Amino acid sequence: MRGQAHTLEAVVAALILLTSLVFALQLTAVTPLSASTSSQHIENQQRATASGLLSTAAETGALKEAVLYWNESAEQFHNSSSTEGIGYVDSPPTNRFGQMLERSFDQPGIAYNVRFDYSYRNRSIEYIYNGVPSDNAVTATYMITLTDGDYLYNADGSRANIQLRDATNYSSAIPDQGANVYNTIRVEVIVWRI
Amino acid sequence: MSTDSRGQTTLDFTIGISFFLLVLIFVFIFIPGLLSPFDQSNQENTVATNRIADQLSTGMLADSSAPYALDTYCTVQFFNENAPSKCTYVGGTLEEQFSVDVTSQNVNVTIRGNANTAAGEESLCWDNSTSRLVDVGNSDCNVPLQRGNNPPPDNDASVTAQRAVLLNGQDVTLYVVVW
Numbered sequence: 001m002r003g004q005a006h007t008l009e010a011v012v013a014a015l016i017l018l019t020s021l022v023f024a025l026q027l028t029a030v031t032p033l034s035a036s037t038s039s040q041h042i043e044n045q046q047r048a049t050a051s052g053l054l055s056t057a058a059e060t061g062a063l064k065e066a067v068l069y070w071n072e073s074a075e076q077f078h079n080s081s082s083t084e085g086i087g088y089v090d091s092p093p094t095n096r097f098g099q100m101l102e103r104s105f106d107q108p109g110i111a112y113n114v115r116f117d118y119s120y121r122n123r124s125i126e127y128i129y130n131g132v133p134s135d136n137a138v139t140a141t142y143m144i145t146l147t148d149g150d151y152l153y154n155a156d157g158s159r160a161n162i163q164l165r166d167a168t169n170y171s172s173a174i175p176d177q178g179a180n181v182y183n184t185i186r187v188e189v190i191v192w193r194i
Numbered sequence: 195m196s197t198d199s200r201g202q203t204t205l206d207f208t209i210g211i212s213f214f215l216l217v218l219i220f221v222f223i224f225i226p227g228l229l230s231p232f233d234q235s236n237q238e239n240t241v242a243t244n245r246i247a248d249q250l251s252t253g254m255l256a257d258s259s260a261p262y263a264l265d266t267y268c269t270v271q272f273f274n275e276n277a278p279s280k281c282t283y284v285g286g287t288l289e290e291q292f293s294v295d296v297t298s299q300n301v302n303v304t305i306r307g308n309a310n311t312a313a314g315e316e317s318l319c320w321d322n323s324t325s326r327l328v329d330v331g332n333s334d335c336n337v338p339l340q341r342g343n344n345p346p347p348d349n350d351a352s353v354t355a356q357r358a359v360l361l362n363g364q365d366v367t368l369y370v371v372v373w
Contacts, residue, residue: 006206006210007206007207007209007210008210009210010210010211010213010214011210011213011214013214014213014214014216014217014218017217017218017221018217018221021221021224021225024228025228028228028229041240041244041353044244045354045355045356048247048248048355048356048357048358049356049357049358049367050358051262052251052261052262052357052358052359053358053365055260055261055262055263055360056262056263056358056359056360056365057365059260059263059360060360060363060365100358100365103307103308103315103365104358104365104367
């Protein structure tokens with residue numbers, strides 16, 4: 001029976017089958033909703049929560065209070081835990097915005113950074129720093145405007161008697177870009193799963 | 195070994211044909227597994243839960259020009275299963291309000307937050323007499339901020355969406371569960 005001329009034919013036929021299978025695997029993939037640590041659904045929830053948190057903080061005035069939570073004499077933010085910077089490292093600030101962040105994101109396995117980007121020379125300062133974000137981090141932003149007549153805040157949340165136009169040390173954090181508006185800041189919240 | 199002039203022994207034939215058959219059977223078994231990511235049934239639950247959460251937090255209970263800031267009166271009436279004319283949503287069951295197919299999907303909407311001094315969040319409730327948010331176990335609770343059947347305890351079967359919203363001057367979290 002000449003069903004098979006050479007053994008080599010069988011081996012080559014099997015290899016062709018395997019090659020076509022590998023070729024067909026190119027069309028399938030792990031979809032974004034497959035269960036894994038970088039699940040798209042969880043990233044969407046984190047982005048929506050961060051966005052809602054920023055809107056809520058802006059509505060209640062907690063966001064502006066957090067930006068102006070500046071200790072003029074110590075030249076850093078109140079109760080700053082950073083040794084070489086002016087912001088907070090490893091723990092949120094002791095103002096309302098920090099409490100809101102802690103309530104939403106203080107769960108095991110979630111880390112967040114908060115950054116202020118300002119328009120003068122395109123610089124940014126790290127307000128809360130908890131490490132380098134992973135590749136699957138999400139961000140939410142909110143723009144607020146500071147004017148020369150805004151007041152700084154004390155450590156207990158009450159308004160201090162220092163206006164921005166008189167706060168010379170605040171320029172080391174966010175500079176005065178002249179004219180009527182002190183500066184325009186984009187508050188960025190970056191959330192990721194560890 | 196073989197009597198004719200073919201350059202192949204019986205052993206060669208055995209090895210070749212068994213290798214070929216093994217690969218053939220492996221390919222036939224592997225093909226259905228390639229299609230499994232595309233027929234997950236949870237995908238429609240994921241879409242529904244995100245849609246409902248976005249509708250609630252940015253449209254039905256909040257003014258669309260101020261998203262995530264819920265109107266206290268309309269929110270309490272929503273969880274009380276009323277539909278006053280000044281609120282932008284229409285009345286009905288949860289499934290009717292969100293166009294969810296009753297035969298295949300169930301919805302549960304809850305608001306949780308921190309209502310007392312202890313850490314951690316609990317299910318919230320509205321106190322009509324003092325107009326504030328308390329937790330569900332409190333005796334002053336009038337309208338529990340929860341609607342829908344209880345979600346199944348088995349976590350794999352349901353999809354949850356959460357949104358951070360502002361209610362009565364307090365930041366709370368809105369949870370939507372679809373299963």
